[in-house]
Amino acid sequence: MPDTILPQIDSAPPGTRAAAFWDGLAERFEARDARIAVMGLGYVGLPLALALAEAGFATTGFDTDAQKLSRLATGESTLRQVKREKVQQAVRSGRLAVTGHWSGLAEADAILICVPTPLGRHREPDLSAVEAAARRIAAHLRPGQLIVLESTTWPGTTQEVVRPILESSGLACGRDFALAYSPEREDPGNCHYDTASIPRVVGGVDAHSQRLALALYGAVMQRVVPVSSPRTAEAVKLTENIFRAVNIALVNELKQVYASMGIDVWEVIEAASSKPFGYMPFWPGPGLGGHCIPVDPFYLAWKAKAQGVPTRFVELAGEINTAMPHYVLEGLVRGLDDSQGRGLRNSRILVLGVGYKPNLEDVRESPALRLMELVEQRGGVAAYHDPLVPALPAELPEHPSLAGRRSMQLSDAALEACHGVLIATDHDAVDYARIARLAPLVVDTRNACARRGVTGQYIVKA
Ligand SMILES: NC(=O)c1ccc[n+]([C@@H]2O[C@H](COP(=O)([O-])OP(=O)(O)OC[C@H]3O[C@@H](n4cnc5c(N)ncnc54)[C@H](O)[C@@H]3O)[C@@H](O)[C@H]2O)c1
Known part of the structure; x- marks a missing residue:
């Protein structure tokens, strides 16, 4: 990223250099001219990474499972419902790369977190994978990135758990990086709907974050549904599943x-x-x-x-x-x-x-x-x-x-x-x-x- 477009947002009112930076990034998302990282290549992350690659984005998948990474790297599918040819095509075209080297996160314009959110021994939320992913991002965070949490979780997680971990890098949310929540609604095995045709709900922490997240998902999904906050988007996902x-x-x-x-x-x-x-x-x-x-x-x-x-x-x-x-x-x-x-x-x-x-x-x-x-x-x-x-x-x-x-x-x-x-x-x-x-x-x-x-x-x- 050229240093001339680094956001200096704290003192910059809309319409100045900072706003122009975020607008420029949104335009690159719209033009599919950006690198997107997907963290967690499971039932949700792998189809998402493939949809991004198919849409034309340079996509990098990150995972902690070395065996999964080596299978994907050779073009093998790790999910029965994802066709091998799809993975092969994405890998051979150079649009999809997979790696466990976290330093590569710094190269991404957007990082989408799709790691598991299971229950602990006492049926309490276990956010350890989300926290670990956020810590890894924080270690490589640079100004000008959009981070989106996609894992299903309780309302408030993006602001109360992910944001502080990312800010422990010394960078400020809203000024240096953008942050949003967009729930995955993948339905594995459903032959009527796929990642691109399932409408996407998006809630950013501020106007820039919202604009960026809408631009990114709008370039891949047929329909995006903006909501007023990450908390609302988190509640949307829980409402659907509780229903x-x-x-x-x-x-x-x-x-x-x-x-x-x-x-x-x-x-x-x-x-x-x-x-x-x-x-x-x-x-x-x-x-x-x-x-x-x-x-x-x-x-x-x-x-x-x-x-x-x-x-x-x-x-x-x-x-x-x-x-x-x-x-x-x-x-x-x-x-x-x-x-x-x-x-x-x-x-x-x-x-x-x-x-x-x-x-x-x-x-x-x-x-x-x-x-x-x-x-x-x-x-x-x-x-x-x-x-x-x-x-x-x-x-x-x-x-x-x-x-x-x-x-x-x-x-x-x-x-x-x-x-x-x-x-x-x-x-x-x-x-x-x-x-x-x-x-x-x-x-x-x-x-x-x-x-x-x-x-x-x-x-x-x-
Ligand atoms: N499976 C579904 O049908 C579905 C549908 C909608 C939403 N979701 C939600 O999406 C999230 C992911 O679910 P899933 O079914 O894809 O899980 P999964 O277990 O299939 O995949 C998760 C992947 O993340 C990797 N991982 C774990 N910790 C990591 C870390 N710190 N950094 C990078 N990678 C890491 C794992 O190795 C695994 O490959 C969950 O929050 C889930 O509730 C799942």
């Missing part, structure tokens, strides 16, 4: 209520969806999974607690969704009794689908793992089959007894030898008719069989 968590809890409760009345909740929801206004379908299941829906509501609850404000909906939804594996287990126990006159002890149960949602290999927070654990705690023998998850991660802190287990072959003999198949996730690449024909019992938490017209005497919905 899902609460509505899923509602249908999970209705599933139990209607089952007691002999009513099929899936049929009810299907018919209710015919209403062209005022209703939106949510589907029941064995509980919540993934990095977002089971986790994000706790971020708001934690912050609200600090403010002394209750979050009763959030907590109730959490309670109902967390209890769902127990409800499913009771359905399994009843099914074993009805179909074979046996209890769960020493019964061989094959859990089908351990990814947290159909056609995805992500097992984070997957209720299938909780179900396997519950089966074993009650004296049963649990195995799993998942065409997308050949083995469970070697480290599973929440489910240590399941770490490293391997997917079982779905042979005829295996299906006949088990006492029950428990459908936790309904991947498309599974022949449900064959399972219903061979297994002595199928417990279906996703309505997978009925939706495919598969019937059988011992298909139990739970």
Whole structure:
């Protein structure tokens, strides 16, 4: 960056050299003539880096995972839903580079933070990756950069956590660097929407930050939605995910209520969806999974607690969704009794689908793992089959007894030898008719069989 355009903003009113600098940078974003850094190349960061590269930006991806970096550097995709050719094209064209050398952050005009925001041991927000990323940026921060936090987090994080770390560099937010929050809304496995077609909500800490962030995202995304502050943008993301968590809890409760009345909740929801206004379908299941829906509501609850404000909906939804594996287990126990006159002890149960949602290999927070654990705690023998998850991660802190287990072959003999198949996730690449024909019992938490017209005497919905 030529030193003549270094912002000297503290004493410069709008229209002077400082404002001209930020305007110039915004124009470079609009012209896609800038270098963008993406920190964290996971489910969110990799598609984003590819979208930036495809839009024409010189893009550099940073990650702490050396193995991931070396695979990406050779053009290999690290995500099943991201095509290898896309990565190859971006890397070969020179538009996407990946590195673990943090000094390269200084070369970027904008740095987008897409690192994980999980929960700690006591279900409290764990911002350690965000803080570590911000510290790395602070070590290489230079005047004239835009920093955007994209990780999902509690309202206030950008201003109260990220900003002070960045300012520990000696540079001032608003004067030397710009700062914004823009939530990721990536939906892995969704073939209707991708990074560029999902509208982007943007909240900058000041007018320059907002202008820059809108210019950058506007050059990649089809639509940008400005909001008044990072805090508001942070709340937008949590609202979207809490909306899902609460509505899923509602249908999970209705599933139990209607089952007691002999009513099929899936049929009810299907018919209710015919209403062209005022209703939106949510589907029941064995509980919540993934990095977002089971986790994000706790971020708001934690912050609200600090403010002394209750979050009763959030907590109730959490309670109902967390209890769902127990409800499913009771359905399994009843099914074993009805179909074979046996209890769960020493019964061989094959859990089908351990990814947290159909056609995805992500097992984070997957209720299938909780179900396997519950089966074993009650004296049963649990195995799993998942065409997308050949083995469970070697480290599973929440489910240590399941770490490293391997997917079982779905042979005829295996299906006949088990006492029950428990459908936790309904991947498309599974022949449900064959399972219903061979297994002595199928417990279906996703309505997978009925939706495919598969019937059988011992298909139990739970
Ligand atoms: N997965 C989703 O569907 C989704 C959707 C919307 C928003 N989000 C949010 O986006 C954020 C990222 O989620 P994800 O699913 O992509 O996570 P992920 O675990 O798939 O990827 C995170 C990446 O960040 C890297 N990383 C960790 N610490 C780092 C650091 N200090 N510096 C650089 N890289 C680091 C990891 O090695 C990993 O490659 C989270 O806040 C999540 O809540 C996720």
